[in-house]
Amino acid sequence: MPPSARTSGRPHVLSVLVENRAGVLARVASLFSRRGFNIFSLAVAPTDDERFSRITIVVDVESSPLEQVINQLNKLINVVAISELDPADATERELLLATVTADARVRGQVVQLVSMFAGKIVDVGVDQLTVMVAGAPAKVDDFERLVRPFGIVELQRTGRVALPRLGQPIDEPGRDG
Amino acid sequence: MKLTGAQALIKSLEQKGVEVIFGLPGGAILPVYDPILDSSIRHVLVRHEQGAGHMAEGYAHVTGRPGVAMVTSGPGATNIVTPLADAYMDSVPLVVITGQVATAAIGTDAFQECDTTGVTMGVTKHNWLITDAQDIPRTVAEAFHVATTGRPGPVLIDVPKDVSNDLVDWYWPDSVELPGYQPLTGADPALVREAAELIARSARPVVYAGGGILKARASDALGELVQRTGIPVVTTLMARGAFPDDHPLCLGMPGMHGNYTAVTAMQKSDLLIALGSRFDDRITGKLAAFAPGAKVIHVDIDPAELGKVRKPDVGIAADCRLAIEALIDALAAIGVGGGAPAAGTPGHSRPDLAPWTAQIRAWQEQFPLSYDRAAPGPPLKPQYVVEALRDNTPDDTVLVAGVGQHQMWASQYWRFRHPYTWVNSGGLGTMGFAVPAAIGAKVGRPGATVWAIDGDGCFQMTAQELVTASAERIPVKIAILNNAYLGMVRQWQEMFYDERYSEVYLSPDLPDYVGWAEAMGCVGLRVTEPEEVVPAIEKANDVDDRPVVIDFRTDAAEKVYPMVPAGASNDEIVVDPLHGQGGR
Ligand SMILES: Cc1ncc(C[n+]2csc(CCOP(=O)(O)OP(=O)(O)O)c2C)c(N)n1
Ligand SMILES: [Mg+2]
Numbered sequence: 001m002p003p004s005a006r007t008s009g010r011p012h013v014l015s016v017l018v019e020n021r022a023g024v025l026a027r028v029a030s031l032f033s034r035r036g037f038n039i040f041s042l043a044v045a046p047t048d049d050e051r052f053s054r055i056t057i058v059v060d061v062e063s064s065p066l067e068q069v070i071n072q073l074n075k076l077i078n079v080v081a082i083s084e085l086d087p088a089d090a091t092e093r094e095l096l097l098a099t100v101t102a103d104a105r106v107r108g109q110v111v112q113l114v115s116m117f118a119g120k121i122v123d124v125g126v127d128q129l130t131v132m133v134a135g136a137p138a139k140v141d142d143f144e145r146l147v148r149p150f151g152i153v154e155l156q157r158t159g160r161v162a163l164p165r166l167g168q169p170i171d172e173p174g175r176d177g
Numbered sequence: 178m179k180l181t182g183a184q185a186l187i188k189s190l191e192q193k194g195v196e197v198i199f200g201l202p203g204g205a206i207l208p209v210y211d212p213i214l215d216s217s218i219r220h221v222l223v224r225h226e227q228g229a230g231h232m233a234e235g236y237a238h239v240t241g242r243p244g245v246a247m248v249t250s251g252p253g254a255t256n257i258v259t260p261l262a263d264a265y266m267d268s269v270p271l272v273v274i275t276g277q278v279a280t281a282a283i284g285t286d287a288f289q290e291c292d293t294t295g296v297t298m299g300v301t302k303h304n305w306l307i308t309d310a311q312d313i314p315r316t317v318a319e320a321f322h323v324a325t326t327g328r329p330g331p332v333l334i335d336v337p338k339d340v341s342n343d344l345v346d347w348y349w350p351d352s353v354e355l356p357g358y359q360p361l362t363g364a365d366p367a368l369v370r371e372a373a374e375l376i377a378r379s380a381r382p383v384v385y386a387g388g389g390i391l392k393a394r395a396s397d398a399l400g401e402l403v404q405r406t407g408i409p410v411v412t413t414l415m416a417r418g419a420f421p422d423d424h425p426l427c428l429g430m431p432g433m434h435g436n437y438t439a440v441t442a443m444q445k446s447d448l449l450i451a452l453g454s455r456f457d458d459r460i461t462g463k464l465a466a467f468a469p470g471a472k473v474i475h476v477d478i479d480p481a482e483l484g485k486v487r488k489p490d491v492g493i494a495a496d497c498r499l500a501i502e503a504l505i506d507a508l509a510a511i512g513v514g515g516g517a518p519a520a521g522t523p524g525h526s527r528p529d530l531a532p533w534t535a536q537i538r539a540w541q542e543q544f545p546l547s548y549d550r551a552a553p554g555p556p557l558k559p560q561y562v563v564e565a566l567r568d569n570t571p572d573d574t575v576l577v578a579g580v581g582q583h584q585m586w587a588s589q590y591w592r593f594r595h596p597y598t599w600v601n602s603g604g605l606g607t608m609g610f611a612v613p614a615a616i617g618a619k620v621g622r623p624g625a626t627v628w629a630i631d632g633d634g635c636f637q638m639t640a641q642e643l644v645t646a647s648a649e650r651i652p653v654k655i656a657i658l659n660n661a662y663l664g665m666v667r668q669w670q671e672m673f674y675d676e677r678y679s680e681v682y683l684s685p686d687l688p689d690y691v692g693w694a695e696a697m698g699c700v701g702l703r704v705t706e707p708e709e710v711v712p713a714i715e716k717a718n719d720v721d722d723r724p725v726v727i728d729f730r731t732d733a734a735e736k737v738y739p740m741v742p743a744g745a746s747n748d749e750i751v752v753d754p755l756h757g758q759g760g761r
């Protein structure tokens with residue numbers, strides 16, 4: 001997966017509160033494929049209220065179909081609420097795990113880079129390190145770019161999760177019929 | 178009170194006032210068929226599960242109540258996917274119950290296992306797989322609520338066999354709780370006022386009435402709006418009957434095979450008032466060239482329809498009937514259509530609609546629907562047969578159609594006077610719809626005469642349900658316009674593929690429709706001569722104890738006109754050869 005929603009249009013972050021039931025993710029995914037919408041990244045986890053989960057979807061659309069995406073999503077019976085988070089008004093975080101080639105000669109440089117990004121070394125091998133960096137998606141992009149020259153064995157990002165910034169009004173689109 | 182899941186399921190259907198289930202049993206649904214024997218609910222045993230689904234649709238179309246179908250797992254479930262897709266496209270409320278393999282066997286590729294909720298996810302408004310028998314009453318209540326409120330549609334409940342056998346402490350929920358489902362009702366008054374202002378300023382308005390009018394039971398409200406404002410109305414294929422064809426302001430059907438006036442009035446309009454319609458590609462033709470000078474008011478209960486195809490100037494997400502009633506009041510408040518303007522609001526000087534209606538009259542006179550009436554046959558002109566049926570059947574006859582040329586002629590030439598007298602497959606265009614849908618309609622309205630106009634191709638897809646109709650004494654009447662072709666496809670091959678006819682010939686005699694009808698317990702008649710047409714219809718009208726099938730031998734060369742070629746602008750409408758090329 002590429003490091004950020006850079007294809008066409010502006011990336012939109014939808015924070016979708018859904019009922020915590022079997023098959024809900026399949027309904028959301030199938031809706032996106034049927035309507036020809038593109039999911040750029042998707043993260044899903046239960047909320048503090050066990051009846052609900054939150055799906056954070058980064059959609060890649062021109063701004064007009066976004067209304068279609070929201071309206072169609074709203075028609076899913078298990079979707080309880082949708083907010084569009086403008087990246088400017090949201091706190092977004094993403095986590096990256098990477099196994100990096102790091103023999104004795106460069107290990108120090110990698111460790112230094114990780115610590116500059118307030119990351120962690122989570123596993124150590126003979127000439128490899130697995131590192132973790134969490135932060136704003138752009139920061140994580142930067143880290144990925146800087147660590148790449150050392151040689152990446154495997155890399156995995158979670159996709160972003162987001163919540164509205166405090167004190168900012170958020171968009172609550174109307175309910176469906 | 179302890180009940181089995183199966184008993185609880187049937188009792189829940191009784192609670193919802195279900196009077197008939199269309200279905201066919203099998204292994205996984207067996208437990209649920211047992212309590213049917215003790216229930217007041219009628220069960221109609223179909224010969225193919227597709228028939229059950231279309232019967233439930235026909236029933237729902239004419240009654241406004243949800244149609245209920247019940248089938249087994251695996252092939253039973255997959256056989257009903259087409260009706261689900263059909264009902265989803267045309268917003269028909271259905272509750273379909275499918276058997277499923279026992280919960281422990283789910284995922285093991287057990288005998289007759291199919292991922293029914295997965296398969297039907299895209300063609301239902303919602304579906305449920307019940308894993309705990311105690312959830313049955315609540316789920317049935319939710320299913321009926323979802324199917325019938327907001328934008329209606331089909332839902333499905335998948336019931337594993339062990340769940341049907343488990344015991345339930347019976348209860349009936351007082352209310353349903355679906356935190357993610359709050360269907361809309363009333364219209365935003367500010368938007369309604371904006372819409373009223375647009376109407377008050379328009380000189381060439383057209384009401385573009387869709388199937389949503391019927392779903393919202395808004396025909397009377399629409400009639401009132403038109404009577405007060407004098408705005409002409411087009412009724413889409415799904416809305417035929419929503420506004421009476423004999424009203425001087427009814428322009429009839431727009432779209433690919435719409436009449437010249439309905440199509441052109443929309444093209445030249447300065448304001449389209451879309452009520453429960455969805456700018457289907459068969460209506461708009463080439464979208465970029467559709468009604469280029471028109472502002473759009475769009476009322477739909479489904480917010481996702483607003484701006485899906487054409488961006489409205491005023492989009493109102495609301496129930497059509499409530500929105501129209503609010504619009505009538507908002508118009509009255511600014512002095513349009515009855516009453517003086519409310520104190521403090523400036524009275525409007527509304528443009529005079531007379532030049533517009535005069536233009537419309539002129540189009541109607543210049544380009545009426547037409548065919549060669551001087552040569553009714555043989556072979557019979559299909560339009561002649563439709564007119565004869567129209568003129569020799571009771572006023573409130575329910576007309577059902579298949580899909581193809583015959584469907585278009587039925588919609589064009591019938592004169593609909595009442596809502597809920599037209600049943601057809603619009604969005605999905607499902608061949609084989611007519612026979613079972615007619616049966617379902619007759620079950621829903623046993624007092625009405627139900628005629629189906631079907632194609633020879635369509636008839637062969639679901640004719641076996643006439644066995645069901647005979648066995649259950651459901652006396653529907655089927656007029657086959659037998660042109661020995663997949664006529665609509667033939668028409669396209671003639672017009673757009675240099676008359677290269679590929680795989681469209683069917684034969685007029687194979688099958689022998691009269692012999693087949695008789696073998697299925699129906700009266701079978703064959704008509705080849707124009708003067709036999711009316712007597713045959715009268716004979717069929719007199720039969721009330723069994724179905725009737727009439728094999729009308731029609732002219733294969735006849736084409737449906739007018740026609741807007743696929744992908745062309747509606748300005749390029751081709752009227753019939755008798756009238757030459759339609760002008761701009
Ligand atoms: C299930 C299905 N298969 C194929 C089609 C494509 N199709 C549309 S109309 C038509 C021909 C219908 O033939 P017939 O029932 O004889 O009606 P006619 O057009 O001759 O009046 C076909 C094949 C369809 N609409 N539905
Ligand atoms: Mg035919």
